[in-house]
Amino acid sequence: MLLPRFEYRAARTVGEALTLWAEQPGARFMAGGTDLIAQMRTRRKVSRVVDIKQIPELNQIRESEDGGVAIGAAVALSALCEHPRVRERYPALVECACQVGAYALRNRATLAGNLCNASPAADTAVALLALEAKVVATNMDRSRVIPVEEFFLGPGKSALEEGELVTEIVLPARSAGFQGSYHRQSRRRGMDLASVAVLVAKGGEGAPRYRVGLVSVAPTPLRVRAAEELMEREGPSAIARAAEAARLACSPITDARASAEYRREMVGVLTARGLAALA
Amino acid sequence: MSQTKIVGTSVPRVDGLEKVTGAALYTGDLKFPRMLYAEVVRSPHAHAKVLAVRVDKALKVPGVRAVATGRDFPFHTGIYMRDQTIFAIDRVRFVGDPVAALAAETPEAAHEAAQLVEVDYEPLPAILDVVEGIKPGAPLVHPDLGKYYVESFITPKPGTNIxxxxxxxxxxxxxxxxxxxxxxxxxxxxxxxxHVPMEPHISVARVDLSGKVEVHTSAQSPFTVRHLLCHCFNLPHGDVEVVVPTVGGGFGGKAGINLEPIAVALAMKAPGRPVRVAATRAEEFYATVxxxxxxxxxxxxxxxxxxxxxxxxxxxxxxxxxxxxxxxxxxxxxxxxxxxxxxxxxxxxxxxxxxxxxxxxxxxxxxxxxxxxxxxxxxxxxxxxxxxxxxxxxxxxxxxxxxxxxxxxxxxxxxxxxxxxxxxxxxxxxxxxxxxxxxxxxxxxxxxxxxxxxPNNAASSVIMKFAEDEMLEILISGIDIGQGLATVAAQYAAEALDLPMERIRVRMRPRTDFSPYDWQTVASRQTWATGNAVLRGCEDLKRQLFEVGAQALGAPVSRLELKDRKVIDKKTKKSVPLAAIVVGYQFPDGHTIGGPVATSAHHVPDGLLxxxxxxxxxxxxxxxxxxxxxxxxxxxxxxxxxxxxxxxxxxxxxxxxxxxxxxxxxxxxxxxxxxxxxxxxxxxxxxxxxxxxxxxxxxxxxxxxxxxxxxxxxxxxxxxxxxxxxxxxxxxxxxxxxxxxxxxxxxxxxxxxxxxxxxxxxxxxxxxxxxxxxxxxxxxxxxxxxxxxxxxxxxxxxxxxxxxxxxxxxxxxxxxxxx
Known part of the structure; x- marks a missing residue:
């Protein structure tokens, strides 16, 4: 498929990016472009691509004000996965992020892009949900913070408003140290979208805290609080019931990758496996 | 030959270096001056009558240089049964069936024009299951089945979908x-x-102003492509040349003939301009084979x-x-x-x-x-x-x-x-x-x-010739699509002529004007067929070398052996180096015998019924x-x-x-x-x-x-x-x-x-x-x-x-x- 004609502009600052977007109707921000460019070939009409990769402040991984970590919107997934502080404090995110595509693709793709694409199959989205991350979005007038839990609205739909640019994603200090166990079912082992995946994370001071997130089994990535609460309340003896809670929470569809029945079944199996691995 | 020195050993691939360095050129790498880019208009229906194809709007797109439709080329093609026209004429038979094609100065112009080709279809009931298709009274995919040219060993049943x-x-x-x-x-x-080859199908065709057709294509069988093109367009074989550059995987999908007729049809509509037709990955899945x-x-x-x-x-x-x-x-x-x-x-x-x-x-x-x-x-x-x-x-x-x-x-x-x-x-x-x-x-x-x-007469042949420095060149028209044919052909020659591998070059990008005939690179037949042809060719090269060597050494042919790049008299141990023979032997007094040593040889299966x-x-x-x-x-x-x-x-x-x-x-x-x-x-x-x-x-x-x-x-x-x-x-x-x-x-x-x-x-x-x-x-x-x-x-x-x-x-x- 041919890539239709479009104008390419690279911004040097967030302000310039916002201006470049505003002056051209039909403009889109682009981070890695691994989703956007593919979509432009087939369905998405874009008149101007505003590349944010050359904006220095968006290429940083820094300590956030509350002691967590803020990841700039242009940071490549491979850089994220290799970052010592992220690896040490947010291993669950790294475990999911290194499942996206192939290594070469992760040199280009970004966490913010994966999030903005709002795919129910996004591997990193489930980690951000589980880790209760926050998205910082900016437009010409203001910046606002959107909890990831409120970010996804449906397949390809997010809470971002027209003209809002995600500048960074903040992982809170309270989620540091959560260990992750990511179980993914796909048609092949390498380079495939998850047909269904489950992230179980465990951490917290004192009594263990659990997080259970599901991929590709609902219109958005999904967090299953009922399963988490069961585990927190009753411990490993509740694994079977927590898995059942996850099974009930999802609403999968049948598509080229798997049937709805199989997906639901796998949510139970993989949730139990994840919980058992961390219990 | 009971003991072998080179056959049976893991010599490295002769084409390894050019592939890993990127030196090998594939059809898609070829850029011709004034080349046009094509886009094919394909059927969105599984089965439909084609009522009309209108191209006037498409032709108005700036940069469009040619358009071809079924009515322009009502010619049938197919290797064993000629049941397909280049473009559908009055009926499309699968989603992806070509209906028309355009060639333009840029891929973008061709793409834009393709969207403007208007085709009127009347959908027909589609057969999407073999069990349905074979039932009596099932809608016919080919009502004209009885009229097609069919090879004698193929038996269709007109009036059915068989x-x-x-x-x-x-x-x-x-x-x-x-x-x-x-x-x-x-x-x-x-x-x-x-098949999912790494390199999708691609062909570039040019028809020059004298009418000669030249096709560069990613194909497994240059001669079969030429033969079928000639049948399709009713051209003499002498006026069609097919060139096959390095091929990035075939697995059968590039056997027979594929995009070549579309490229030639467009090239005929834009004389002098090379036309490049390349399958997208999506087309590779449903529109090739x-x-x-x-x-x-x-x-x-x-x-x-x-x-x-x-x-x-x-x-x-x-x-x-x-x-x-x-x-x-x-x-x-x-x-x-x-x-x-x-x-x-x-x-x-x-x-x-x-x-x-x-x-x-x-x-x-x-x-x-x-x-x-x-x-x-x-x-x-x-x-x-x-x-x-x-x-x-x-x-x-x-x-x-x-x-x-x-x-x-x-x-x-x-x-x-x-x-x-x-x-x-x-x-x-x-x-x-x-x-x-x-x-x-x-x-x-x-x-x-x-x-x-x-076919029972499927043949392979090789041309073998020596360069002045006694480098042996082997021309083959079998295609090395990764199986290692070029290496194997060299191994057989090295074995038969006692040459080191590095003294052999296999010319493996055939051009039908200059290369020896080969039916097809299919059927796991190349090592066997080309290998046999190479061995037979080596026998003839040896005979020629001995004929001259016998005179040079003053010894009967029966006393000679070929070893270490020399013809040796086994009795006197006197020898003459191949380099002194391969383009003619000159005696000390200056007079010359022999000449360039070269041969061709073939293999045809024996006794098939x-x-x-x-x-x-x-x-x-x-x-x-x-x-x-x-x-x-x-x-x-x-x-x-x-x-x-x-x-x-x-x-x-x-x-x-x-x-x-x-x-x-x-x-x-x-x-x-x-x-x-x-x-x-x-x-x-x-x-x-x-x-x-x-x-x-x-x-x-x-x-x-x-x-x-x-x-x-x-x-x-x-x-x-x-x-x-x-x-x-x-x-x-x-x-x-x-x-x-x-x-x-x-x-x-x-x-x-x-x-x-x-x-x-x-x-x-x-x-x-x-x-x-x-x-x-x-x-x-x-x-x-x-x-x-x-x-x-x-x-x-x-x-x-x-x-x-x-x-x-x-x-x-x-x-x-x-x-």
Whole structure:
């Protein structure tokens, strides 16, 4: 498929990016472009691509004000996965992020892009949900913070408003140290979208805290609080019931990758496996 | 030659360096001055009448230089049956059928113009299932079937959707079945799959102002492309040149003719301008060619001594919209319908059915993986039901010397030994001598056989010549698509002429104007055919060298030998270097004898005969058979249905291992491709509108490095092929034939389930496991093989007589009747 004609502009600052977007109707921000460019070939009409990769402040991984970590919107997934502080404090995110595509693709793709694409199959989205991350979005007038839990609205739909640019994603200090166990079912082992995946994370001071997130089994990535609460309340003896809670929470569809029945079944199996691995 | 120095060693690939450095140029790398870019307008309907094609708006797009439609070129093409026009004229037969094409200064202009071509269609009922297609009264995909030119060995049935029907009748099937103690019947299916070469199809054509046609194309067979282009456009062969640069994978998909006629048609409309037609990856999936689907029903009758006495095979092939190449897959599957087994009484039908789906064609294995999926699972099922070890049962019934194939061909000692391959796999995997079985861990085996499927006169030739520095140049027109042909050709010459490999160059980018004739690079025939031609050419080169050498040395030819790049008089030990002979020998007084040493040589299969038109009985229908077997060891995850293939062991009787490194590459590559089709590949065509549902690499998966078996092992038996070059026979395709069936049989061994429909996805496995558990819980009388997920047919009420009556689908349901 041919890539239709479009104008390419690279911004040097967030302000310039916002201006470049505003002056051209039909403009889109682009981070890695691994989703956007593919979509432009087939369905998405874009008149101007505003590349944010050359904006220095968006290429940083820094300590956030509350002691967590803020990841700039242009940071490549491979850089994220290799970052010592992220690896040490947010291993669950790294475990999911290194499942996206192939290594070469992760040199280009970004966490913010994966999030903005709002795919129910996004591997990193489930980690951000589980880790209760926050998205910082900016437009010409203001910046606002959107909890990831409120970010996804449906397949390809997010809470971002027209003209809002995600500048960074903040992982809170309270989620540091959560260990992750990511179980993914796909048609092949390498380079495939998850047909269904489950992230179980465990951490917290004192009594263990659990997080259970599901991929590709609902219109958005999904967090299953009922399963988490069961585990927190009753411990490993509740694994079977927590898995059942996850099974009930999802609403999968049948598509080229798997049937709805199989997906639901796998949510139970993989949730139990994840919980058992961390219990 | 008993001892070989170079043949039999792992010399490095002669084309390795140019490929890893990027020096090798592919068709897509070629940039011609003033080249135009094409876009093809394709049918969005599976089956429709074409009422009108309007191109006026498209022609107004700036940069558009040519447009071609069906009415401009009402010419038929196809390798075995000319049932296809370059562009659909009054009817489209699959989603993707070309209707028109445009050439423009830029790909963008061509794309824009293509959107403006207006086609009026009147949709027709579509045949999207072979079983529907063969029913009496089904809508016809080709109402003009009776008018097409068809090769003599292809037998379509005008007035139906049958594009070829091969019947095999050996012995007295009906009588033998009546006497059998046990009868088993099962049905298996294989979906259409695609070749997925790294380099999609691409052709660049130019028609110069004198009318000469030049085509640069990614193809497996330059001469067949030229021949079919000449037929199609009614041009003399002398005015069409086909050039094949480096090819990035073929797997059969680039056999015969593909995009070339479209490129030539556009080039004729834009004289002097090269026109480039390139398939997108999406077009590669549905609009080029695919492997045919298969629905196979088998009936096996076994006597009290566990010998198969009667075997019926009913193969329905999903040929898609056109049968040009696929009809020969149907034929090959017919004369090989019994696989690697000796069946004394056979009733075989191999039927190609037109459907409104992507076009079936050659694909590595040429129908054999598909029929072995059925045959090898059937043999396994029968063995388990008879409570005999599957290895024993195979050894008891397999082909071998003094056994006859389904066409009645008597095999000889030199025909190859499947029994030795089975035994080797058994020895390595310990199939029979196994210890205690672990739960959800299993082992299975499947055999394989294949012959080259080609016309009886399919020829290869080579041109061999010496450069002034006694570098030997070998011109071949077989295409090295990764199999290592160029390396192997050089090895044979090095062996025969005692030359070091580095003194040989194989010219492997043929141009039909200058290169020697070769029919096609298909059928696992190149090592055998080109290898034989090279050896024959070497004999002639040697004769020429000796003729001059004898005079130079003053010795009779009988005293000469060729060694260390010298012609040596064995008696006097005097010698003359080749460099002094290869362009003419000059005596000390200045006078010269001889001249440039060069030759051409060919190979044509010897003594092949046509099949009997009604029974297919024939003493020599094919040039050679290659037998083999593969064994699989795997574990099943009972909660997810995932398979982990821990070990895959292959053994083939290749006659002679020419290059151990290359053959290992071939074998492992075939295994990986076999695993792909076995567990994940399927081109999904919507059952309602005939549109492809997964025509992208995102949705159609082939294996990655993470998906290959944990351990692969390859072994070879070397029973020399009498007419093979130093005993060698073909191996390229055979390596992927038994893999899916071996996986299926190991899966059964692991957990007692059968998957009859390829591919074996995790989801199917889990469903079958649950079905088995449900049955067991309900306390049904579950015989091991009855746990199949396939439709388990009820016990038959059919009479024995009915089993043999000739009618499509004339197989009745019986299983384990006489238990």
């Amino acid at each position: 594009c070829n029907h091969l019947k095999v009748r050996k012995g007295d099937y009906e009588g033998a079945l009546a006497k059998c103690a046990h009868v088993f019947e099962n049905t298996f299916t294989v979906p259409q799959v695609q 695919v492997r045919q689907g298969l629905t196979a029903t088998l009936v096996t009758g076994v006597d009290k001594k566990n010998k198969v006495q009667a075997q019926k095979m009913y193969y329905l092939w999903d040929c898609g919209g056109y049968g040009g190449y696929g009809v020969n897959v149907v034929r090959a599957a017919g004369y090989t319908c019994g696989g690697a087994y000796h069946f004394p009484n056979v009733w075989g039908d191999s039927i190609g059915v037109y459907t409104n789906k992507p076009v079936g064609s050659a694909y590595r294995g040429f129908g054999m993986q598909e029929i072995h999926w059925a045959l090898e699972q059937q043999m396994d099922r029968v063995a388990h039901e008879l409570r005999i070890d599957p290895v024993e049962f195979r050894l008891l019934n397999c082909l071998g010397p003094k056994k006859t194939t389904v066409t009645g061909q008597l095999l000889e000692k030199s025909s190859g030994r499947v029994d030795k391959c089975i035994e080797k796999v058994d020895e390595v995997l310990k199939l029979r001598a196994r210890g205690k079985k672990k739960p959800f861990h299993g082992k299975g085996i499947a055999c394989a056989v294949k012959a080259p499927a080609m 046509f099949l009997h038109p009604e029974t297919s009985q024939c003493s020599k229908p094919v040039a050679k058979w290659t037998f083999g077997a593969q064994g699989v060891e795997l574990t099943v995850d009972p909660e997810t249905g995932n398979l982990r293939i821990e070990r895959l062991v292959a053994c083939y009787d290749v006659g002679k291992v020419v290059n151990p490194g290359l053959i290992k590459g071939q074998t492992f590559g075939g295994i990986v491709q076999g695993v792909g089709t076995g567990v994940m590949e399927e081109l999904v065509i919507d059952g309602k509108d005939g549109r492809p549902r997964n025509a992208s690499l995102m949705d159609y998966k082939i294996p990655t490095a993470l998906d290959i078996p944990d351990k692969m092992e390859a072994f070879y038996v070397e029973t020399p092929q009498l007419d093979g070059p130093l005993g060698a026979r073909g191996i390229g395709e055979h390596t992927m034939i038994p893999t899916p069936a071996a996986i299926a049989n190991a899966l059964y061994d692991a957990c007692g389930i059968r998957i009859d429909s390829m591919p074996i996805t995790a989801e199917k496995v889990l469903k079958a496991l649950k079905e088995k558990q449900r049955r067991e819980k309900e306390g049904e009388d579950v015989q091991p093989a009855a746990a199949s997920v396939a439709k388990v047919r009820p016990p038959a009420r059919a009479t024995r007589r009915e089993a043999g009556r000739e009618r499509p689908g004339g197989v009745r349901a019986r299983r384990g009747r006489a238990k």
